[in-house]
Amino acid sequence: MLAEIKKEDINKAAEKISPYVHNTPVFTSKFFNELSGAELFFKCENFQKVGAFKARGGVHAALNLSDAELKKGLVTHSSGNHAQAVAYAAKILGAKAYIVMPDNAPKVKVNAVKGYGAEVILCEPTLEARESTLEEVQKEKEAIFIPPFNHNDVILGQATCAKELIEEVNDLDIIIAPIGGGGLISGTILSAKVFGKGIKVYGGEPEGADDAYRSLKSGELVKSHTPDTVADGLLVTLGDKTWAIIKEGIADIILVNDEQILEAMKLVWERMKIIIEPSCAVPVAAILKEKDLFKDKRVGIILTGGNVDLSRNYFS
Amino acid sequence: MLAEIKKEDINKAAEKISPYVHNTPVFTSKFFNELSGAELFFKCENFQKVGAFKARGGVHAALNLSDAELKKGLVTHSSGNHAQAVAYAAKILGAKAYIVMPDNAPKVKVNAVKGYGAEVILCEPTLEARESTLEEVQKEKEAIFIPPFNHNDVILGQATCAKELIEEVNDLDIIIAPIGGGGLISGTILSAKVFGKGIKVYGGEPEGADDAYRSLKSGELVKSHTPDTVADGLLVTLGDKTWAIIKEGIADIILVNDEQILEAMKLVWERMKIIIEPSCAVPVAAILKEKDLFKDKRVGIILTGGNVDLSRNYFS
Structure with a gap:
């Protein structure tokens, strides 16, 4: 599928959905730039309709x-x-x-x-x-x-997020997003290819739900899976459509554990004053874990969503 | 003091501090507009340097x-x-x-x-x-x-917040902000007077720290005070300088209790995906309590800060 997708397909999707979704803002954070050594651009899909890129x-x-x-x-x-x-x-x-x-x-x-x-x-x-x-x-x-991710129209819809990010922020070197079923990351790969100039796409995945990582390393779609992670939006495994795009287009997948996820989530709440859910903190944790990879790069991070259960205390 | 302050004074303060503070964004929320019946503009000082208008x-x-x-x-x-x-x-x-x-x-x-x-x-x-x-x-x-509020330069600094809000949002009918020592609300009154066209300024105050309300109703600055409220940024009493401006320029003060404050805070976290502290939720709670007063009005709300203790669960 990756070779076939054209700018017009994603532009058309963006035009169709534009009356119903937000072109979400891109935040920057001096704190996170200093902490990471990278120049970070946070695409705030937590401010999206329904509170998530979905x-x-x-x-x-x-x-x-x-x-x-x-x-x-x-x-x-x-x-x-x-x-x-x-x-x-x-x-x-x-x-x-x-x-x-x-x-x-x-x-x-x-x-x-x-x-x-x-x-x-x-x-x-x-x-x-x-x-x-x-x-x-x-x-x-x-x-x-309407399937959650393994569907061309769903993937094209998710692709509009990275399209907006690339159009707003010049000369991105990298975009990173979390991987669950792979709908967002495969859409991101498509948009990086057709709208970007050599943008690498990285995925962040919880150690406790590392099916995409194992698929990438083995070269075969892994379906066996007993997920155990705080990132409750990333429990599912890839589908054949998302796997085909990921396999062809992803730079690499970075694994992070729950402690790293919750620490990154807390830092975002504390320093950026925005609510992100655990799944959304995965790419932030990945950047803080693999600083050398992102150092001095212009990095877009898709903050995927902010739907948390406020009766629960994640940080105590 | 109110009669003496001129546009130039606040403009000069704004120019001086501009390299060091953010012109914070103004958010809107369809959810809160529908809930309140008003058109609300949230000036996000929780995104300010140090996490607050201070x-x-x-x-x-x-x-x-x-x-x-x-x-x-x-x-x-x-x-x-x-x-x-x-x-x-x-x-x-x-x-x-x-x-x-x-x-x-x-x-x-x-x-x-x-x-x-x-x-x-x-x-x-x-x-x-x-x-x-x-x-x-x-x-x-x-x-x-450097006193926290009862000081002309501090008041002029806080006045720059409402100045930005008025310059960004046309035809505001009302601006509402919380009252602690009165530095922000008195600065807001000054800016509403010199930059606005008939903008009314309301204050929100916790029932458990209602000294400004009692001062306004009695016409005399009340100093006796045993505050007890979750809004821990609003425990202090007014000073003579802030009282002089408030007495002359405030439309009214609305009291809210801790339950209303925490409910408003939770709604902002849940629906707007931004972190605000309890003191900051006071004017939101006031609008939801006195809907008739704000119905069909264009209302600016100063969201004062987002510094919370994340080890504490406010909503369980």
């Missing part, structure tokens, strides 16, 4: 559906930001949304999804239960499944 | 000292943002800073002050101990005292 892909995929498809409604399973993204996409398009969520999902997330008018279907908190419940809803309602 | 007044007061005075160094007592502001002002001017802090001040705040190269003198956590320790340091070092 709005881009969800809205873009929904906008590419036919009226007949939209009439049937949208369905997905997610305990996190993709759930809100699909609920939001359905709301702005006047479609129904059915969101399958595990019954142990934080109440604040369930309420956020309901707040967009979506119907929440709770199921047991296993992947099997989520998939079988999704299938039932799909059959019963004939609703259209 | 940098403006501290830097301005220090810049107006002579070289001979600067050579003696700066001194103040504060457990909070003013401590960092004076330490920061001293650092950028190459002066020494002696900061008297209560020995129960959070370690993170003590470390932040030391991080600017200031000398921290710990004392017992009483006003008497703070003042007597300050006096000792003043005598011993001959250092110049």
Whole structure:
């Protein structure tokens, strides 16, 4: 897919979603520049609609559906930001949304999804239960499944984030983003290729959910996985579409442990006064871990989201 | 004082401090507009140097000292943002800073002050101990005292915040800010008068530290005070200089309780993804409490600071 994607494809996606998503601001931080030795540009997708970049892909995929498809409604399973993204996409398009969520999902997330008018279907908190419940809803309602990452329209939607960053910040040497299912990082690779001049794309991944790292090192898509990390948005494994782009286009993947993730998250809260979620702190932690790699470089960091459970104290 | 202040005075202060402080961004929030029924413009001083508007007044007061005075160094007592502001002002001017802090001040705040190269003198956590320790340091070092609010140069420095807000957002009807010692609100009153067209200035104050409210209602400066509120930046009472301006220029003061303050703070964290401290949430809480007053108005809110103790969970 990587060779085939053209500027126009991403420009078209950006144009389509522009009425519904923010061109989020890019922050700088003297503190983090001094700490890292790099010149950092933080693309604040925590200020995005639904509080995460996921709005881009969800809205873009929904906008590419036919009226007949939209009439049937949208369905997905997610305990996190993709759930809100699909609920939001359905709301702005006047479609129904059915969101399958595990019954142990934080109440604040369930309420956020309901707040967009979506119907929440709770199921047991296993992947099997989520998939079988999704299938039932799909059959019963004939609703259209919007996958969280392994889908061309979702990837193109996520690509609009790096496009904006490259257009706003000249001469970036590197862009780094976290890797979960790979939707954002593969979109970032596409935009770096078509809009950038030799920009390298790095991925940050939790040690406790290192499937992409293992895939990259072995050259084969790894699906075996028992994730255990505080970065709860990065628990899934890559799909074939995202893996194909990552394999071809990523510079490298940097692993960080939970301690490093929480330390980076705390520093961002403390020094930049913005809320980022643990998954979002992964690339920040990666830069602080591998300083030599980023020293004196102009580095774009995609801050992916800011949806945290405030009843929990991450730092005590 | 109110009648005497001219545009040039505040413009001059703004020009002087501009190399050392940020013209902070103004955020909007669809969520808060819908919740309040008003059109809100959040002036984000939590992104200011030292994490609070206090940098403006501290830097301005220090810049107006002579070289001979600067050579003696700066001194103040504060457990909070003013401590960092004076330490920061001293650092950028190459002066020494002696900061008297209560020995129960959070370690993170003590470390932040030391991080600017200031000398921290710990004392017992009483006003008497703070003042007597300050006096000792003043005598011993001959250092110049930079008061936290009751000082013309400090007030003029804080006035630059509302000046920027008025210059960026057209046709504001109202500006609201919290009231502690009154430095920010009196500076805001001055700027609203000289730069605005009929802008009303409201104050938000915690019920548990309502000295300004009682002063306004009685017409006499109230000094008796046993504050008890989560808004730990607003515990002090007004000074004669700030009271004179407030008495003459404030539209009204709205009281909010700690529950309302923490609810507003949580909503800002959750929905705007920015960190604000409890004192900073007071005007947000005031708007949500007195919706009729702000309905359909264009309202500037000064978000005063974002220095919180992250080891504490405010919302559990």
